[in-house]
Each structure stands twice: as C-alpha cells, then as structure tokens.
Amino acid sequence: MSRLEGAIPANIDGSEWAVLTDGGGAALLLRVLACQGQGAFTAFGMKTVMTSRGHLAAILSLGLPLIGGHVAQFAIQLTDTIMLGWYSVEALAAVVLGSSFFFVLFILESGFAIAVMPLVAEASAEGDETALRRATRMGCGFR
Numbered sequence: 001m002s003r004l005e006g007a008i009p010a011n012i013d014g015s016e017w018a019v020l021t022d023g024g025g026a027a028l029l030l031r032v033l034a035c036q037g038q039g040a041f042t043a044f045g046m047k048t049v050m051t052s053r054g055h056l057a058a059i060l061s062l063g064l065p066l067i068g069g070h071v072a073q074f075a076i077q078l079t080d081t082i083m084l085g086w087y088s089v090e091a092l093a094a095v096v097l098g099s100s101f102f103f104v105l106f107i108l109e110s111g112f113a114i115a116v117m118p119l120v121a122e123a124s125a126e127g128d129e130t131a132l133r134r135a136t137r138m139g140c141g142f143r
Contacts, residue, residue, distance in 0.1 A: 113139060 084092040116139030123131035 112141075115139075 080095065081092065084095055116135055119135040120132060120139070123129075123135055
C-alpha cells in the first residue's frame with residue numbers, strides 16, 4: 001500500500017482494497033492485486049495492467065478464428081464462381097442473382113440479431129429469466 005499515493009487502505013471481505021479520493025468528495029474503490037511482483041489495481045474486476053504481449057495474444061485469440069472463417073468462405077465462393085464460369089454463363093448469372101437476394105435477406109436478419117444481443121446480455125446479467133426468453137424469442141421471430 002505504500003506505492004499508492006493518497007490511497008486509504010481498506011479490508012473488505014478479507015481482500016485488500018484501496019479507496020482513492022480526489023479531495024472533492026469523489027472516490028474510487030480499487031482492489032489491490034499482486035501482478036508479477038508489482039502492485040496492480042482492478043476497478044470493477046478488470047485488470048488495468050496488461051503488457052503489449054498480452055494485448056496481442058488477446059487480439060489474436062479473438063481475431064484469428066474470424067479471419068480463418070472469412071478466408072474459408074471467400075475460397076468457397078471463389079471456387080464456385082470459377083466452376084460455374086467454366087460450366088455456363090447462364091449458371092453464373094443465376095448464382096450471382098440468387099446471391100444478391102440472399103445477401104439482402106441475410107443483412108436484414110442480421111440487423112435483428114444485432115439488436116437482440118444487448119437485450120439478451122442485459123437480461124442474463126440481471127438474472128431475469130423471463131426477459132431473457134422474451135428477447136430470445138423476439139430475436140428468432142417467434143411471438
């Protein structure tokens with residue numbers, strides 16, 4: 001606690017906490033953790049000390065599956081286009097037209113799904129089973 005300037009030590013639930021004040025009445029409650037031999041703070045359960053390597057690992061763990069999925073989808077579409085182009089121009093035109101209609105419907109439905117995700121997350125965080133089920137049903141198009 002000696003590294004915390006202006007911090008008031010506190011012991012809550014057997015954990016070491018620090019209350020930081022700005023002198024004007026505002027206070028921030030921080031939990032003091034040991035992180036690689038140095039004091040690190042968490043506000044509301046989130047670590048504030050993260051190395052560049054940790055950031056890179058987090059980004060790659062989230063991004064690589066998405067990149068892989070998009071590359072695979074692109075490769076399949078490219079292969080379909082090449083095969084249909086060799087087969088006939090009419091078949092290629094039909095697939096392009098069908099893909100355009102599918103894309104419009106897909107984007108429309110994606111909008112509903114994107115709108116429902118925060119509602120489901122909020123209901124889940126609050127533990128409200130009724131609101132969770134209602135939001136999920138509404139997102140799926142059921143009444």
